[in-house]
Amino acid sequence: MLNMWRKTSAWLMMAVLFAFLLLVGCAPGAGTEETDSEGTEEESSSEGSSESGESGEVSGELEIQYFVGGYGDSWWKEVIADFQEEYPDVSITEHAGPNINEEMRSRWVSDDPPDVVYIDGAGSSETQMVEDGQLMNLTEWLSGVELEDGSALGESFIVDPAKYDGEIYSLPLVFDTWGTWYDNAWFEENNWDVPKDFPSFMDTMSQIKEDEGIEPFVTTGQYPYYFLRGMLYPAFGAAGGDELLNDVITGAEGAWTSEPVLNVMKKVEQMQQEGMIDSGFGALNHTQSQMNFLLHDNAFIPVGFWLPNEMANDTPEDFEYGFIPSPMQDEGEPAAIVPDLRPLAIAEKAENPAAAKAFVEFVFTKEYAKSFSEHTGAIMNLQGVDLASSEEVPSFLIDANEMINDPEQVQIYQKPHPMSSELETPISNSLVSLMLGNITAEEFVEEAEQAAAEYRSSLE
Amino acid sequence: MVQSKRQRNLFLAFCLVPTFLLFAVFTLYPLFNGLYYSFFKWSGASSLAEFVGFDNYRRLFSDDIIPSTIWHDYFLVITKVFGIMILSTFFAVALTQMKIKEAPFYRIVFFFPNIMSVVVIGILWMFIYNPSLGLVNSGLELIGLESWTRPWLGSEDWALPSLVLPSVWAGIGLFMLMLMGGISNISKSYYEAAEIDGATEWQQFWKVTLPLIWPQIKISILYIIITTLNGSFIIVQVMTKGGPNNSTHVMGSYLYEQAFVKYNFGYGATIGVMILILSLVTVLIMQFLMRREKVEY
Numbered sequence: 001m002l003n004m005w006r007k008t009s010a011w012l013m014m015a016v017l018f019a020f021l022l023l024v025g026c027a028p029g030a031g032t033e034e035t036d037s038e039g040t041e042e043e044s045s046s047e048g049s050s051e052s053g054e055s056g057e058v059s060g061e062l063e064i065q066y067f068v069g070g071y072g073d074s075w076w077k078e079v080i081a082d083f084q085e086e087y088p089d090v091s092i093t094e095h096a097g098p099n100i101n102e103e104m105r106s107r108w109v110s111d112d113p114p115d116v117v118y119i120d121g122a123g124s125s126e127t128q129m130v131e132d133g134q135l136m137n138l139t140e141w142l143s144g145v146e147l148e149d150g151s152a153l154g155e156s157f158i159v160d161p162a163k164y165d166g167e168i169y170s171l172p173l174v175f176d177t178w179g180t181w182y183d184n185a186w187f188e189e190n191n192w193d194v195p196k197d198f199p200s201f202m203d204t205m206s207q208i209k210e211d212e213g214i215e216p217f218v219t220t221g222q223y224p225y226y227f228l229r230g231m232l233y234p235a236f237g238a239a240g241g242d243e244l245l246n247d248v249i250t251g252a253e254g255a256w257t258s259e260p261v262l263n264v265m266k267k268v269e270q271m272q273q274e275g276m277i278d279s280g281f282g283a284l285n286h287t288q289s290q291m292n293f294l295l296h297d298n299a300f301i302p303v304g305f306w307l308p309n310e311m312a313n314d315t316p317e318d319f320e321y322g323f324i325p326s327p328m329q330d331e332g333e334p335a336a337i338v339p340d341l342r343p344l345a346i347a348e349k350a351e352n353p354a355a356a357k358a359f360v361e362f363v364f365t366k367e368y369a370k371s372f373s374e375h376t377g378a379i380m381n382l383q384g385v386d387l388a389s390s391e392e393v394p395s396f397l398i399d400a401n402e403m404i405n406d407p408e409q410v411q412i413y414q415k416p417h418p419m420s421s422e423l424e425t426p427i428s429n430s431l432v433s434l435m436l437g438n439i440t441a442e443e444f445v446e447e448a449e450q451a452a453a454e455y456r457s458s459l460e
Numbered sequence: 461m462v463q464s465k466r467q468r469n470l471f472l473a474f475c476l477v478p479t480f481l482l483f484a485v486f487t488l489y490p491l492f493n494g495l496y497y498s499f500f501k502w503s504g505a506s507s508l509a510e511f512v513g514f515d516n517y518r519r520l521f522s523d524d525i526i527p528s529t530i531w532h533d534y535f536l537v538i539t540k541v542f543g544i545m546i547l548s549t550f551f552a553v554a555l556t557q558m559k560i561k562e563a564p565f566y567r568i569v570f571f572f573p574n575i576m577s578v579v580v581i582g583i584l585w586m587f588i589y590n591p592s593l594g595l596v597n598s599g600l601e602l603i604g605l606e607s608w609t610r611p612w613l614g615s616e617d618w619a620l621p622s623l624v625l626p627s628v629w630a631g632i633g634l635f636m637l638m639l640m641g642g643i644s645n646i647s648k649s650y651y652e653a654a655e656i657d658g659a660t661e662w663q664q665f666w667k668v669t670l671p672l673i674w675p676q677i678k679i680s681i682l683y684i685i686i687t688t689l690n691g692s693f694i695i696v697q698v699m700t701k702g703g704p705n706n707s708t709h710v711m712g713s714y715l716y717e718q719a720f721v722k723y724n725f726g727y728g729a730t731i732g733v734m735i736l737i738l739s740l741v742t743v744l745i746m747q748f749l750m751r752r753e754k755v756e757y
Contacts, residue, residue: 067556280591282614282704433705
């Protein structure tokens with residue numbers, strides 16, 4: 001009996017040892033091993049394509065990753081179907097959905113990315129992808145691309161591509177912009193003035209507070225960047241132009257504690273102190289805050305162009321979306337908007353770069369720009385697109401498009417690239433605290449400056 | 461019938477080896493892999509990873525948010541252990557000893573939250589806490605305590621305490637059933653003897669019931685501690701995302717934020733190692749504190 005036990009335990013020991021050997025062997029090289037095997041698998045399936053790609057013919061397999069959010073996917077389906085018709089030799093694989101960034105992450109990690117990627121939505125970060133060297137440098141290629149009327153694509157954007165040390169890694173496809181929304185019908189019914197600048201914003205909010213007994217302004221506290229991008233960026237743009245915006249986003253030394261930034265934050269503090277900000281905003285996610293807005297629990301909300309599309313199923317019938325550039329600027333100054341661009345990019349390790357380039361070139365046409373607005377209620381980043389002639393484009397968008405094109409009314413400020421989440425997260429946290437009235441504007445700028453210092457040191 | 465040694469060994473191997481291999485692949489490998497990545501600066505979104513030695517650990521000790529996440533976790537552990545254990549013991553005793561006719565019905569009602577996903581519970585309680593439409597604030601208004609209403613989850617001071625209630629609510633059922641099992645194993649004769657000796661119900665509870673179900677209580681407490689340290693992440697992520705202003709971040713949700721929102725996967729792995737160590741130490745300490753001679757009457 002004893003002997004038998006001894007034997008069993010020896011067996012067990014061996015099993016344990018074997019398993020540990022396996023582990024030790026696996027752990028350090030795991031990442032690279034996976035990469036190799038997956039890489040070769042994919043290569044074999046699309047070998048023909050990369051060869052033919054080099055010779056200039058467009059064929060083989062083309063993988064496209066696109067996030068589906070507030071804009072829906074009907075436009076993508078149309079474009080991809082047309083592309084397929086134009087290039088019948090290409091077999092297109094779509095990777096799409098609201099969680100596609102998470103789902104495709106393992107492909108990017110193992111150096112086996114799709115060819116074309118539309119960068120948008122939770123879990124995606126253009127800056128991170130550029131820092132990790134995952135996107136193809138398009139600077140040279142772009143200079144040779146022309147639109148159907150012969151004008152250079154590089155000159156035809158409303159907003160120029162983001163530049164990282166002067167190089168272009170992505171082409172801005174969707175021109176979206178944050179602004180402040182209100183219910184036009186409700187405002188007309190109550191004779192409330194649509195705000196034009198910060199003083200009139202405060203006046204209107206006081207009026208609404210008095211008439212309706214509500215806290216007029218709401219945003220999501222779970223995603224504080226809605227307020228940061230929707231209200232503060234335009235405010236910084238109006239106060240200090242592209243330069244201040246650039247300094248704030250890159251976390252330049254002294255930018256957050258500078259006078260113009262402090263003045264803007266003082267305005268936020270004033271909104272909080274006068275009870276204009278919904279005191280429950282801290283717990284709301286974006287959908288809840290948008291629901292509250294639609295239910296007239298609040299009167300103003302900062303969101304991007306996608307709001308009507310996103311809330312289409314919940315919008316009351318008599319509700320009329322009105323959009324203004326966020327009114328944070330001083331009296332007499334033009335309103336400011338800061339476009340938020342959703343880019344299209346090609347993977348550095350794309351297996352079929354020829355088809356990828358053909359697709360990107362195919363997408364940037366005025367025809368698709370117009371159909372984009374019809375499908376999504378947003379604007380594609382191309383100049384000179386005639387939206388007013390289409391009946392399917394929502395009226396707020398036509399108005400906004402006109403406003404954007406009139407420099408007397410609205411100034412467009414450009415951010416260099418999106419703010420890194422490394423900096424955005426701590427600033428957002430302090431921002432919530434300020435908007436709850438737990439810290440002052442002075443304390444906020446100190447905390448933000450501290451966060452910027454940490455961000456700078458993390459880059460070194 | 462006598463089995464040959466060979467047969468016996470084969471049978472043991474058949475039982476143990478597949479299990480162990482699965483355990484190795486799905487538990488040990490991720491564990492060591494996490495440890496491995498904690499020495500890298502890696503975004504978690506690409507194949508570029510740079511070895512940085514103990515940099516992530518140094519960062520861990522200088523990170524201002526880490527101490528508060530640890531405190532938040534232990535706040536939840538302490539409140540949950542007391543909340544769940546007191547209520548579930550109370551319910552278990554009530555349902556077994558008090559001879560309530562509807563006991564089976566209550567048993568199902570109390571167990572019900574356990575079959576719901578934590579995500580569903582989180583969403584449900586978000587509605588309950590909703591500042592304008594929620595049950596809590598409307599209830600307070602109804603009974604004239606309007607000054608007590610507040611944006612529960614939206615307040616830096618109240619958000620964390622507000623998470624305790626759903627966690628306790630969701631936990632009671634399972635432990636109530638465990639304790640009920642323990643109580644029903646106690647022979648009725650002990651209670652009869654105690655009664656003859658003149659012991660009150662209260663004394664019976666302290667002197668008979670509690671010592672005899674101590675093993676179940678001990679396991680329950682350890683289980684609550686472990687699941688809280690590892691799993692409080694879910695309820696935080698669903699209900700507050702760690703906000704407002706980090707006031708509800710627990711170690712797990714902070715790990716998630718670092719690894720998947722801020723693209724510091726290596727640092728996230730380091731936080732994971734910290735969670736592992738703290739959980740182990742806590743469980744060992746609790747084992748030591750709760751050791752008692754096994755009671756037999």
